[in-house]
Amino acid sequence: MFRRLHEVARPVLRFRLDGEPVEGREGDSVAAALLALGRDACRETAVSGAARGGYCMMGVCFDCLVVIDGTGNRQACLVPLREGMSVETQHGRREPGR
Amino acid sequence: MSDEYDIVIIGAGPAGMSAATAAVAQGASVLLLDEGAGPGGQIYRAVTTTPLTDRAVLGPDYWKGAAIATAFAAAGATYQPGATVWHLDAERRVGFSVDGQARLVQAGQVVMATGAQERPFPVAGWTLPGVLSAGAAQTLLKAQGLAATGRVVLAGCGPLLWLFAAQSVAAGLPPSLILDTTPRSNWGRALPHLPSFLATPYARKGLALMARVRRAVPIVSGVTELAIEGEVHAERVVYRRGIRAPVTVPVDHVLLHQGVTPNLNLPAAAGCALDWNEAQACFQPRTDEWGATSLPGLFLAGDGAGIAGAETAASRGALAGLAAAAALGRLSETARDRLAAPMRARLTRQMRGRAFLDALYRPATAFRRAAEEALACRCEEVTGRMLRETAERLQVSGPNQMKTFLRCGMGPCQGRLCGLTVTEAIAQARGVSPVEVGYYRLRSPVKPLTVAEFASLPNTEEERLAVERG
Ligand SMILES: Cc1cc2nc3c(=O)[nH]c(=O)nc-3n(C[C@H](O)[C@@H](O)[C@H](O)COP(=O)(O)OP(=O)(O)OC[C@H]3O[C@@H](n4cnc5c(N)ncnc54)[C@H](O)[C@@H]3O)c2cc1C
Ligand code: FES
Numbered sequence: 001m002f003r004r005l006h007e008v009a010r011p012v013l014r015f016r017l018d019g020e021p022v023e024g025r026e027g028d029s030v031a032a033a034l035l036a037l038g039r040d041a042c043r044e045t046a047v048s049g050a051a052r053g054g055y056c057m058m059g060v061c062f063d064c065l066v067v068i069d070g071t072g073n074r075q076a077c078l079v080p081l082r083e084g085m086s087v088e089t090q091h092g093r094r095e096p097g098r
Numbered sequence: 099m100s101d102e103y104d105i106v107i108i109g110a111g112p113a114g115m116s117a118a119t120a121a122v123a124q125g126a127s128v129l130l131l132d133e134g135a136g137p138g139g140q141i142y143r144a145v146t147t148t149p150l151t152d153r154a155v156l157g158p159d160y161w162k163g164a165a166i167a168t169a170f171a172a173a174g175a176t177y178q179p180g181a182t183v184w185h186l187d188a189e190r191r192v193g194f195s196v197d198g199q200a201r202l203v204q205a206g207q208v209v210m211a212t213g214a215q216e217r218p219f220p221v222a223g224w225t226l227p228g229v230l231s232a233g234a235a236q237t238l239l240k241a242q243g244l245a246a247t248g249r250v251v252l253a254g255c256g257p258l259l260w261l262f263a264a265q266s267v268a269a270g271l272p273p274s275l276i277l278d279t280t281p282r283s284n285w286g287r288a289l290p291h292l293p294s295f296l297a298t299p300y301a302r303k304g305l306a307l308m309a310r311v312r313r314a315v316p317i318v319s320g321v322t323e324l325a326i327e328g329e330v331h332a333e334r335v336v337y338r339r340g341i342r343a344p345v346t347v348p349v350d351h352v353l354l355h356q357g358v359t360p361n362l363n364l365p366a367a368a369g370c371a372l373d374w375n376e377a378q379a380c381f382q383p384r385t386d387e388w389g390a391t392s393l394p395g396l397f398l399a400g401d402g403a404g405i406a407g408a409e410t411a412a413s414r415g416a417l418a419g420l421a422a423a424a425a426l427g428r429l430s431e432t433a434r435d436r437l438a439a440p441m442r443a444r445l446t447r448q449m450r451g452r453a454f455l456d457a458l459y460r461p462a463t464a465f466r467r468a469a470e471e472a473l474a475c476r477c478e479e480v481t482g483r484m485l486r487e488t489a490e491r492l493q494v495s496g497p498n499q500m501k502t503f504l505r506c507g508m509g510p511c512q513g514r515l516c517g518l519t520v521t522e523a524i525a526q527a528r529g530v531s532p533v534e535v536g537y538y539r540l541r542s543p544v545k546p547l548t549v550a551e552f553a554s555l556p557n558t559e560e561e562r563l564a565v566e567r568g
Pocket of ligand 2 (some may be wrong): 031053054055056057058059060061062063064065075076077078
């Protein structure tokens with residue numbers, strides 16, 4: 001589990017994760033918000049269906065791919081979390097832009 | 099934002115920010131593009147926004163970035179954060195996307211300051227949820243003030259591993275165990291460089307930092323084998339030291355790191371020549387003393403041009419910024435050389451001690467090649483065994499051929515997490531140097547582009563085709 005250090009006091013952002021209302025903080029990337037919620041996995045691979053989560057947090061591994069507001073293949077570690085966002089676990093391979 | 103700039107710089111780390119500051123000072127119009135949410139690059143990630151106000155946690159070297167970011171902001175370059183650059187070519191056209199909107203700009207000169215990535219660490223189980231790179235955990239600490247809790251095992255080697263351990267100790271959440279994979283045999287090769295390393299300020303700082311870590315964290319050194327096990331999450335680490343019996347440790351998180359290597363995709367796809375760096379066991383784009391690549395008008399500065407650390411990245415960035423401005427006639431070569439002289443002197447000082455670090459922390463061969471059961475290619479799920487068997491049986495000559503056999507390198511990461519592993523696996527099977535094997539042939543776009551992004555390009559059909567062909 002990733003925990004916020006006690007000195008971190010940033011405004012709460014509400015968003016939806018697979019339809020459920022959850023909270024992150026301002027300044028979070030989508031990937032950071034998921035890790036803070038204890039969600040270490042955010043997708044299933046296209047090849048074997050294994051669960052994966054982001055590995056690098058800097059945009060190189062592409063293991064943090066999620067569906068954001070209906071658009072698949074978004075790199076969760078590079079997308080800043082926004083109030084009201086809808087984030088979904090990504091299952092398998094998705095065509096770009098869908 | 100306009101459609102043309104004198105200089106387009108890619109990357110807002112110390113190299114890119116310093117290049118921008120230097121070029122703007124010569125009157126050049128500068129656009130700086132970076133994928134991140136704010137300036138800083140990897141070392142100074144979130145330096146203008148980090149929630150960690152206690153400066154002792156990230157340490158004084160991190161906070162040096164604040165002055166570089168302030169100078170960059172004051173210089174007045176056009177800065178576009180959140181901009182993913184997916185195209186660069188020899189005609190100096192730069193394609194990038196912000197928020198799903200794609201654009202092309204024309205640059206007079208280009209400075210790539212795209213930095214480094216962590217070297218792949220293909221041990222069995224490194225793809226399990228709960229396993230991150232140490233750099234990832236450090237990025238979460240810097241940018242969000244997040245730290246891994248529970249039983250956290252930090253494994254690998256290199257100065258950054260120790261730095262991150264020290265930062266975690268200072269944050270009050272030290273890892274539970276460090277598994278040090280630095281090969282003992284490296285000491286023999288590093289020792290001749292020790293005296294010059296000891297004469298640098300890095301030696302004293304580094305030793306003090308390691309001492310702070312040693313007081314707070316149990317350390318197992320001489321680790322020669324490593325695997326992570328678990329059903330759907332990392333549950334155990336199994337390690338060995340030489341011929342001793344394997345040891346199993348229960349874990350909640352595993353953080354892996356074995357050094358950093360230059361980001362190759364953008365310069366390689368643009369057509370820049372690459373060289374093999376044997377001391378650092380990685381490819382790096384060929385550059386001269388100004389950062390000029392093999393293609394006219396394309397410069398590359400900072401760790402993306404060869405790993406030498408953040409201080410040298412800033413110096414190399416400023417030199418490339420000056421050289422790019424001079425190439426546009428903004429200053430004479432004499433003026434350029436005069437301004438560069440103190441920067442070069444600084445760079446020489448900053449480079450001291452590097453040979454020692456390179457020799458000591460060169461990762462073990464066993465950890466640079468994928469373990470039999472490990473996924474060498476995370477995207478297409480190709481194991482170390484598949485690589486080795488294919489290389490041996492089919493006499494695979496290079497990574498591009500391996501790609502057609504196994505699909506490795508075909509996934510969304512475009513070989514970033516398997517390229518070096520595949521090259522070294524083939525080199526071993528053929529009994530030749532990685533120089534002969536080469537690297538994946540990389541193509542534009544270097545980041546996947548959606549159909550909608552492509553369609554949003556407000557440019558002419560001709561330009562679109564140029565990008566598409568890449
Ligand atoms: C995860 C990580 C953490 C590190 N932490 C430290 C540390 O704490 N201390 C230390 O001494 N060294 C650290 N390093 C080493 C690092 O290489 C530094 O020496 C330094 O950050 C290098 O500076 P740079 O300007 O060359 O590149 P960087 O600082 O890496 O900056 C490169 C920038 O380019 C951007 N970029 C890359 N490709 C693209 C693209 N296609 N489109 C748009 N933007 C792009 C990136 O977003 C990044 O901001 C770290 C390296 C990594 C990989
Ligand atoms: S975590 Fe690696 S690309 Fe996002």
